[in-house]
Amino acid sequence: xxxxxxxxxxxxxxxxxxxxxxxxxxxxxxxxxxxxxxxxxxxxxxxxxxxxxxxxxxxxxxxxxxxxxxxxxxxxxxxxxxxxxxxxxxxxxxxxxxxxxxxxxxxxxxxxxxxxxxxxxxxxxxxxxxxxxxxxxxxxxxxxxxxxxxxxxxxxxxxxxxxxxxxxxxxxxxxxxxxxxxxxxxxxxxxxxxxx
Numbered sequence: 001x002x003x004x005x006x007x008x009x010x011x012x013x014x015x016x017x018x019x020x021x022x023x024x025x026x027x028x029x030x031x032x033x034x035x036x037x038x039x040x041x042x043x044x045x046x047x048x049x050x051x052x053x054x055x056x057x058x059x060x061x062x063x064x065x066x067x068x069x070x071x072x073x074x075x076x077x078x079x080x081x082x083x084x085x086x087x088x089x090x091x092x093x094x095x096x097x098x099x100x101x102x103x104x105x106x107x108x109x110x111x112x113x114x115x116x117x118x119x120x121x122x123x124x125x126x127x128x129x130x131x132x133x134x135x136x137x138x139x140x141x142x143x144x145x146x147x148x149x150x151x152x153x154x155x156x157x158x159x160x161x162x163x164x165x166x167x168x169x170x171x172x173x174x175x176x177x178x179x180x181x182x183x184x185x186x187x188x189x190x191x192x193x194x195x196x
Contacts, residue, residue: 006067006113009191012036012057017155017174018071025177027184027191032061034070040083046076047121050108055119058110067188070110071175075150077103082150091140091151095161098150100130105150105172109179114187122176124167126154131161 008028011018022029034057040049050072058070075082077098085091104123111118144158145151152158154165154172170177184191 006065006188007190008067009188010061010066010068012061012068012070015071015174017153021170021173021175021177025181027180029069034058035060038072038083040074040081042080042082044081046074046081046104046106047108049081050074050106051110051119051121052108054108054110058112062112064113066113067191068110068112069180070112071107073105073107073149073171073174075103076106077101084147084149085145085151088140091145092136094151095131095136095139095145098128098131098152098161099136100128102127103150105167107171107174107176109176109183111183111187116187118183118187120179120183122168122171122179124165124169124171124176126165126172127163128161129163135161 008030011022011029011031012034014033019031036056038053053072054070057072058068062068082094085094102125104125106121106123108121139157139161142157144153144156152161154162165172168176168178
C-alpha cells in the first residue's frame, strides 16, 4: 500500500468549496493547482466526462508516495451537459432552462496512490423552483454563478433557487463527501482519525 501511508490528501483543485468540504469532514489535505484543461462538449456522456476530468486533474499533480484526489462536477438536463457559464447571458440562459425542472449533478472522483487507483462517480437530483425573471436577474447580478457548473452555488444565494434535492448535498456543493469517506475507509483509514 505504497501511497496509503500518506498523512494527508493532495487535492488537485483550486476550488474553495472542495477545500471547505475537506475541512468540514476533518480530512487533512494540501492543495496543488492541477495542470489540466477541461473541455465540456454539451453532448458528452456526463459520467465519462467528469471521470476523465477528475483523473486528468489528479494525474497532473500526482507523484509517488502521495494520495491524490481529483474531482470534477457538472450539471445535466435532458442529456445535455451544462458546464460553467461563460458570461451573464449564458448564465441567464442556463438558469432559465433549469427553472422549474429537475436536473442531475454528476461528480467524478479519482483517488490515486492507495492500494489501487479508484475512479467513481456520484449523482444527485436537484429540482429548481419556477424562477421569475426578477429572481434570475438578481442572481446573475450577484456574480455568484461565476465558475460554477450550471451557473449556481447551492451553498450560497443559489440555495434560494432550489426546491428540493435527492442525494448527497455535498455533491451539489462540489465534492461527493459520502463517497469520499467510504473510499478513505477502505484505502486510507488513517486519514479519517478524528482531528480538529
